[in-house]
Amino acid sequence: MKAFQNVLLMTLVLVFLSACEGEEGKSEKEHADVTVPEAVQSAFSASYATATDVEWGMEDADFEVDFLLDGVESSVVYDASGNVLVVESIVALSYLPPSVMEYVNANYANYSDLKAEMALKGIVTSYEIFLSHEGMAVELLFDQNGQFVEVAASEEDEDGANGEEADDDGESAEAGA
16 A cells, blocks of 8 residues: 555646646745755755756745646645645546546536646645636635545635635535625
């Protein structure tokens, strides 16, 4: 099982992150002037020696690094001691547990621009689905078994918006109505 988790972790790292760029509503803040502790820099360099386009930022008090690994966008969050907190990766929809896509198809059939992200926190895997409809961006969270947890975010997407919020069954309702 440990070997599978290691392979899964490396697979995640190889396949990541375009959905995280430009996301609003998170506590992430990119800073060009982030001072990365030596322990964090060493941990990153030891694990991702061939990474390119490395950009450091902050996620609350932790250090997030976005980078390319073999041409694939990736992201890792470290604490100040260099311990990995989260590894996130964009994954193919076919990689998701079947129950995730069943839920999305049943409740968000009119939505498009589906992107799936797998997050590994310790040994716990979760899935985030990003989708949009009529200028509204929605982020759905699923547990490691593919069971729906919550709508993590529902906001206007970058293309401008119509002031709608999607509820957790995928229906749109006018904000303030």
